[in-house]
Amino acid sequence: MKNxxxxxxxxxMMQAVSLHVIANTDALTDAxxxxxxxxxxxxxxxGFEAVLQQLSDWEPESPEAVMKQSGMAIMSKTGGxxxxxxxxxxxxxxxxxxxxxxxxxxxxxDFLSDGCAAAAKRGGAAPGQKTMLDALAPAAEAARxxxxxxxxxxxxxAHASAVNGLEKTRAMVATTGKxxxxxxxxxxxxxxxxxxxxxIIEAMRDFAKTT
Amino acid sequence: xxxxKILNDPRNVVSEMIEGLxxxxxxxxxxxxxxxAIVRTDLPAGKVALLIGGxxxxxxxxxxxxxxxxxxxxxxxxxxxxPSPEIVYEAAKAVHRGNGIVFLYGNYAGDNMNFDIASxxxxxxxxxxxxxxxxxxxxxxxPERMDDRRGVAGDLxxxxxxxxxxxxxxxxxxxxxxARKAEAAIRSIGVAVSPGSIPETGKLxxxxxxxxxxxxxxxxxxxxxxxxxxxxxxxxxxxxxxxxLRDLPFHGGDEVALLINNLGATxxxxxxxxxxxxxxxxxxxxxxxxxxxxxxxxxxxxxAGFSITLMKLDAELKHFLDLPCDSFGFKQP
Numbered sequence: 001m002k003n004x005x006x007x008x009x010x011x012x013m014m015q016a017v018s019l020h021v022i023a024n025t026d027a028l029t030d031a032x033x034x035x036x037x038x039x040x041x042x043x044x045x046x047g048f049e050a051v052l053q054q055l056s057d058w059e060p061e062s063p064e065a066v067m068k069q070s071g072m073a074i075m076s077k078t079g080g081x082x083x084x085x086x087x088x089x090x091x092x093x094x095x096x097x098x099x100x101x102x103x104x105x106x107x108x109x110d111f112l113s114d115g116c117a118a119a120a121k122r123g124g125a126a127p128g129q130k131t132m133l134d135a136l137a138p139a140a141e142a143a144r145x146x147x148x149x150x151x152x153x154x155x156x157x158a159h160a161s162a163v164n165g166l167e168k169t170r171a172m173v174a175t176t177g178k179x180x181x182x183x184x185x186x187x188x189x190x191x192x193x194x195x196x197x198x199x200i201i202e203a204m205r206d207f208a209k210t211t
Numbered sequence: 212x213x214x215x216k217i218l219n220d221p222r223n224v225v226s227e228m229i230e231g232l233x234x235x236x237x238x239x240x241x242x243x244x245x246x247x248a249i250v251r252t253d254l255p256a257g258k259v260a261l262l263i264g265g266x267x268x269x270x271x272x273x274x275x276x277x278x279x280x281x282x283x284x285x286x287x288x289x290x291x292x293x294p295s296p297e298i299v300y301e302a303a304k305a306v307h308r309g310n311g312i313v314f315l316y317g318n319y320a321g322d323n324m325n326f327d328i329a330s331x332x333x334x335x336x337x338x339x340x341x342x343x344x345x346x347x348x349x350x351x352x353x354p355e356r357m358d359d360r361r362g363v364a365g366d367l368x369x370x371x372x373x374x375x376x377x378x379x380x381x382x383x384x385x386x387x388x389x390a391r392k393a394e395a396a397i398r399s400i401g402v403a404v405s406p407g408s409i410p411e412t413g414k415l416x417x418x419x420x421x422x423x424x425x426x427x428x429x430x431x432x433x434x435x436x437x438x439x440x441x442x443x444x445x446x447x448x449x450x451x452x453x454x455x456l457r458d459l460p461f462h463g464g465d466e467v468a469l470l471i472n473n474l475g476a477t478x479x480x481x482x483x484x485x486x487x488x489x490x491x492x493x494x495x496x497x498x499x500x501x502x503x504x505x506x507x508x509x510x511x512x513x514x515a516g517f518s519i520t521l522m523k524l525d526a527e528l529k530h531f532l533d534l535p536c537d538s539f540g541f542k543q544p
Contacts, residue, residue, distance in 0.1 A: 033412075033416070036431075037291045037416045037431035037433075038409055038412055038414055039290065039411075042289070042411045043289065043292050046289065075295060075296060075297070075328070076295045076296070076298075077295065078295070079266070079288045079289045079292035079293055079295050080288065080291075080292030080293045080325075081293065082292075082321070083292070083293070083295050083325065084293075084296070084321065084324035084325050085324070122324055122327075123320065123324060176320065177320045178431060180359065181351055181361075181434045182434045183434070185434055
């Protein structure tokens with residue numbers, strides 16, 4: 001376990017994240033079919049395939065560049081609301097990493113937190129509306145709180161909070177996005193975007209554990 | 212079970228569809244290199260540009276409505292997914308003729324965000340962008356929450372009117388004024404009989420019982436106002452007409468355009484039977500029909516069902532609606 005990731009390690013982590021999201025395409029499709037139009041899985045796959053393509057054979061100069069380019073790739077290839085929101089998390093979140101040579105637990109918490117705030121602003125949404133924010137906001141908060149415990153511990157806590165947030169979306173009524181027209185009928189289903197957040201942070205945590 | 216469709220690799224549906232669409236336009240539109248967007252080949256200098264767009268899979272909306280007196284270009288997303296800011300930005304740059312750009316698209320979270328990001332990028336380049344979101348689906352939300360309403364088949368009349376205005380008017384403020392007036396005068400509602408599927412997943416986007424229909428269902432299978440038993444055409448038409456007429460509301464003496472849209476797999480026979488009833492209802496209420504369009508304009512893949520759109524007209528809207536136009540999906544001599 002390392003407590004600091006340089007640009008190359010962050011790139012390797014984002015490639016692991018991409019592979020994990022792509023491997024879960026069907027789970028994301030099924031989650032979206034229950035509550036939306038069923039395109040979340042293939043959209044996220046398109047976006048993270050673009051991240052893989054961007055990061056392979058590229059020598060990044062900084063962790064900020066890795067996250068920014070990942071965000072650009074997601075935003076240009078995913079499409080839909082997911083492309084705008086997930087692209088914004090990485091692109092805007094990357095600004096929190098300006099000037100740092102390595103990511104540690106504290107800067108990772110800042111990245112998640114700033115990315116979350118930017119995504120909320122872009123989507124005009126807040127936690128509690130059954131969106132990806134319901135997993136990302138608690139994850140960012142947990143990462144910051146557990147920053148003194150080291151990178152793996154912070155990501156492990158972030159993941160646990162994201163999963164807890166994901167489960168809470170089950171009881172929520174969707175009040176934004178395509179699912180809002182379901183109203184009460186959206187109760188009982190998890191939010192597919194929140195599931196994507198869990199997968200992303202899960203892969204980050206597993207990377208931190210084995211590095 | 213995967214839906215039955217004649218496709219090549221389902222991941223390539225959008226690019227292959229665009230290639231076929233460009234060819235079907237016989238030289239009047241071209242595809243941008245490396246970007247899923249099409250633009251007219253004969254754009255006059257100094258024209259106010261009209262860029263439309265949205266997710267694919269709803270053909271001929273949106274990209275089928277690029278042409279003379281219609282849109283100047285279209286940004287195409289993947290199936291049911293908004294185009295990325297990059298696609299919108301490149302398409303906007305390609306249609307811009309130095310006199311500003313009007314964005315016209317359906318009011319969906321994904322489209323709003325992606326077009327907004329592109330709009331911010333264009334503003335950084337010093338280009339004037341005006342945004343018109345079509346919000347004609349009365350089933351999506353009550354009138355006091357217009358911003359929660361989605362854009363459906365009313366897209367056609369909006370593109371027709373704004374396309375005409377962007378051709379004849381040289382001031383983008385004026386084009387925007389006409390667009391906002393048109394947008395405020397249009398209402399739609401649909402009914403779904405059976406679902407459509409996304410090519411890449413092969414899965415139906417919703418489930419509906421053998422003897423069920425859903426009134427007010429959205430263009431991606433978003434829940435409507437009520438799920439009910441299959442009923443005679445006249446009863447369904449009465450229900451839809453009632454929801455439409457009381458929403459604007461439309462009054463006796465009004466003059467309207469009437470559009471009956473096939474969501475994909477409904478027979479023309481059913482649509483004409485519905486048209487017959489809608490015309491009886493409008494005649495009973497002393498609402499005159501200036502023009503009617505019955506056909507396939509906004510589809511949801513193989514979804515069966517139809518939607519009804521009414522637009523209240525004045526002399527100016529009639530003028531732009533009646534202009535000749537030439538696009539793959541809609542032509543008017």
